[in-house]
Amino acid sequence: MNGIQPPTIEYGQLMPLLLVFGAAIVGVLIEAFAPRYLRKAIHVPLTMLTLLGAFGLVIVQVLRDGVPTAAVAMGAIAVDGPSLFIWGVILVLSVVSVLLINDDDNFVASAAAVPGSPDEEEAIARGGAHTEVYPLALFAIGGMMLFAASNDLLIMFVGLEVMSLPLYLLCGLARRRRLLSQESSVKYFLLGAFSSAFFLYGMAMIYGYAGTVDLGGINDALGRVGGQDTLLYLGTALLGVGLFFKIGAAPFQAWKPDVYQGAPTPITALMASGTLVAAFGAVLRVFWVALGNLDWDWRPVMWGIAILTMIVGAILAITQTDIKRMLAYSSIAHAGFLLTGVIATGEATQNANSLSALLFYLLAYGITTVGAFAVVTMVRDAGGEAGHLSRWAGLGKRSPALAGIFAFFLLAFAGIPLTSGFFGKYAVFAAAVAGGALPLVVVGVVSSAIAAFFYVRVIVLMFFSEPAADGPTIAVPSAGTAAVVALAAAATVVLGVYPQPVFDLADAAASSLFVR
């Protein structure tokens, strides 16, 4: 034997991740062995307990051991302060999204039946359901956690795929307007595979430059390897394409409206919140940890992308007539706001400030987004969700409470004071000003104003126009959906009125920055 040392894996620190993956595998076994009528009854508590348990483990870990200072699993995964915070955020958002997924009537009865065929009608009549949704969602959530906590490019790529593959499938499982849903799934899959290829190509270039895929190792190589800058720049650009696709930054935003519109709304909620959080975690790791000393070179490009993203998101949102497409463009604009925080690097304290602002923003935006999509699932007419904006006219007169909450979410997206969105934007923009990105902040404020226009337009439409005679009905929410809306509204208020505890938490998570 030539003596390979067995690898050390810190199971304790990885427990939240392993728990989610383990529960996903158990979920697949339940699909295989449990009788059909029992499956949902087993899946729901299993999934919820897993996510809550993983969240509990994150908290226990922080309280007991504090923030770890070294990468784990042979340097593959960095369970550091930002990772733990992002894990917490992803788990909270997933719990809320899974409550939406529990709701009946969102997923197709039989995915293999041709849309509109007698087979499909029969499957619906017999109450068929795809309970595979739960393990698939758990795999996606595990992938998100892995993606945001990866400490080398290889595990980041695996995390990216583990996160994306279940989402490609889940997008195609909407119960109504199935052709649109399947189209969105195919689009997301093809474009996602393209962007993964870019990421992989970039990885190869960077490996050619640095001789390692380790993020810290790449950082070391920046000062050591000379004369091969072309490989480095090419690799950086290609990695960037892959990552910007995932956060939906312009000019790689084209998939977002189509996919958000076609996917079942609970899945849209999971994607719009969880995937964005995870993808920003990965963006920060690549650009701050691995390429942090190259910031003079990537910053101008990132400036351009941030400006383009904010403007494209805000302006195209005005022209939308579908509520889910509008929220998708708003999510693009928010990705631009978040990018201003990524650009605002500098000294260590400045970095910590930007990071803490970003972490707060991600939490605030994610939870409001899930709430907004939960409201969208409740406004229905005969053909399912009433997506067209004209159908929302006069909603405030028929259902003041729901319309009021939705208006509140929209104001939070716009960043009006006393909502969580205000403090999120304020923190990120303040960090950007301190980082010397004042022009970016000006563009950000202007596009926020443009964005506020279309949010207010929806509010005006809901409260100040006459309801249509055959307008949509408000579905009586299930306990889960009601809980989601209430929770999201409460979080938006609390983070908007008394954000200090969460700011402190984000500061504490960000203070030690990323481990290398």
Add this chain to the structure above:
Amino acid sequence: MGETITFWVLAVVSVSAALGLVLSRRAVYCALMLGVVMLSLAVLYAVQDAPFLAAVQIVVYTGAVMMLFLFVLMLVGVDSSDSLVETIKGQRFWAIVAGAGFAVLLGLAVGNAVLSPPAGLLGATQTAGGNVPALAQLIFTRHVFAFEVASALLITAALAAMVLTHRERLTEKPTQRALARARFLTGGSVVLPGPGVYARHNANDMPALLPDGSVSELSVNRVIARHDVEDERFPDDPKLAEAIKQAVEEESK
């Protein structure tokens, strides 16, 4: 020296095969070109001190993945050609411009890069005691977690394939007995005459003649009859031709 010669020979072969892969319109040719590209890569790996990788390239890509491609082609049909209509105007032009631009950029960039002399794999593999042990060491120590998590990907893929394609039988499969009972109950023809019975032709698309010499339309295979009508391929006997046309008309009603 041998390495250089191999490289330049294979460079020409693999790049022209790759171009053929993109430019060829016949899907089978594309698949074969892909095979050539993969085999050239395998030889290049072997020349560069990576025999294990070369073997894996041949077994996995040239063997398994190529077979999958060919299976899909077989299922879709070798002759079916893609629609080449542009859905977005000017898409092809701009795609070619962008692709060529990227190729030029890449070529210039990599050509410009001052590549340090390649270290080769020998040094790295010898410390670990050979090519395969070196790979094993990386896979089972440094990258063990990535290797394990890839299982999640495989499970997801298997589950996804099941969800998208597996349709459960919601109703009992009708037995032959039930089918026969249904046929009697509806009062239809109990036994269909076989094609070619009492006929002058022994072909499937020829209607049968009943004992009294009249033509039995029931005996015409509807699918074949439809093709006959589409291709205007009728028997000489006008009575028989009429029967085939009738069968198709009844089908379309």
